[in-house]
Amino acid sequence: MSLRFLPMIAVLVCFARPATAQSVGPPDLPHQPPAQETAPGPHQQSVSWKGLIPNIASDQRRIWSFPFHIVQRKEWLPVIGAVATTSALIALDEVDTPPLRRTTDFRSFNTVVSSRNTALFTAAVPASLLAAGYIGRDSYSRNTALLAGEAVADSEMLAVVIKTLDRRKRPENFQPQGNFADSWFETKSSLGRGSFPSGHTIAAFSIATVIARRYGKHRWVPYLAYAAAGTVAFSRLTASAHFPSDVFAGGVLGYSISRFIVLRH
Numbered sequence: 001m002s003l004r005f006l007p008m009i010a011v012l013v014c015f016a017r018p019a020t021a022q023s024v025g026p027p028d029l030p031h032q033p034p035a036q037e038t039a040p041g042p043h044q045q046s047v048s049w050k051g052l053i054p055n056i057a058s059d060q061r062r063i064w065s066f067p068f069h070i071v072q073r074k075e076w077l078p079v080i081g082a083v084a085t086t087s088a089l090i091a092l093d094e095v096d097t098p099p100l101r102r103t104t105d106f107r108s109f110n111t112v113v114s115s116r117n118t119a120l121f122t123a124a125v126p127a128s129l130l131a132a133g134y135i136g137r138d139s140y141s142r143n144t145a146l147l148a149g150e151a152v153a154d155s156e157m158l159a160v161v162i163k164t165l166d167r168r169k170r171p172e173n174f175q176p177q178g179n180f181a182d183s184w185f186e187t188k189s190s191l192g193r194g195s196f197p198s199g200h201t202i203a204a205f206s207i208a209t210v211i212a213r214r215y216g217k218h219r220w221v222p223y224l225a226y227a228a229a230g231t232v233a234f235s236r237l238t239a240s241a242h243f244p245s246d247v248f249a250g251g252v253l254g255y256s257i258s259r260f261i262v263l264r265h
Contacts, residue, residue, distance in 0.1 A: 047143040052150060059154045059261050082252050089245035094181040097243050102176045106238035113235040115200065122203050122232065125211070126152075144214045151206035151258040158253065159202050163194035170195040172240040183243070198242045198250035204229040205254030206262075213263055229254075 047055075100106075126148035133142030169186035187193050208229035212222035233251055236242040242250075 047146055049146070052146060055150055056153050056157075059150065059257075060157060062261055063154065063158060063257065086245055086249050086252070089243075089248050093183070093243045093245055094179075097171050097180050097240075098176070100237055101171050101174065101180075101240045110235065110239045113231060115235075115239065115241065118200055118204070118232045118235055121228075122152075122200070122207060125207055125228075129211075140214075144210060147214070147262055148207045148210040151210050151254075151262045152203045154261060155202045155206045155254050155257050156199060158257070159197055159199050159250070160192035162197060163192045163199070164190075166194045166196050168195035168243075168246070170241055171243060180243075195242055196246045196249060197253060198233065198236050198246045200236055201229070201233040201242070201247050201250030202254040204232040205251045206258045209255045209258035210263065213259060 126145040129141050129148070130145035132138065133140070133145060167185050167187040167189065169183040171180065173187075174180055174183075183195070187195075192199075205226075208225035212225045215221040229251070233247045236247055237244060
């Protein structure tokens with residue numbers, strides 16, 4: 001097997017489905033008063049500032065131990081699907097990325113949806129929920145913000161490790177007519193500098209999934225949440241900051257970690 005496909009093994013961590021449930025309040029009922037949120041059971045974790053770091057530590061154990069338990073879980077199909085799709089996109093990177101690297105059609109879009117602006121927007125969403133929760137004395141909003149923060153922390157920790165290992169060169173660092181097939185292990189060794197997976201995308205989908213699952217009773221919320229995350233992901237392509245495979249892997253990992261690790265659904 002070619003070395004260029006080794007990073008795909010990291011995608012296996014995205015489909016762990018825990019048997020226990022984290023206490024996240026009544027599912028998708030933002031109108032419920034805070035007092036009706038489910039109290040933590042003997043095998044549940046609380047959602048609070050005090051429990052945030054222990055929860056993240058527990059999440060990380062589940063994420064990194066997943067490959068050792070995959071045989072015990074009957075979930076090969078989604079894992080194989082994610083790995084196969086990411087591998088196919090990697091094989092196509094040298095075909096679909098050069099046109100995006102060369103075009104100037106997205107210059108105005110990239111100015112508005114820049115790396116800095118998307119990072120600020122992504123951070124502003126849970127921050128706004130947290131502020132609204134405190135101002136309105138709404139524990140459901142506060143807990144949603146804390147869960148979103150937990151999801152981002154979990155996702156970014158994983159992303160930094162993978163990026164440090166693969167050291168993938170970004171499209172913007174290639175000449176427009178360069179060899180885009182030769183991208184792995186080309187960046188100077190540095191913490192989290194690799195292109196795979198997209199850090200902006202993994203954070204955006206982590207937050208979008210928490211919000212979509214927590215406020216799913218409002219049918220427009222999931223559409224809006226994932227549309228915003230998708231816009232962030234698309235901006236990483238048009239800015240030549242990432243390959244399509246980087247963005248796809250970031251979206252899959254962000255979604256999976258939020259849903260199956262943090263929310264434990």
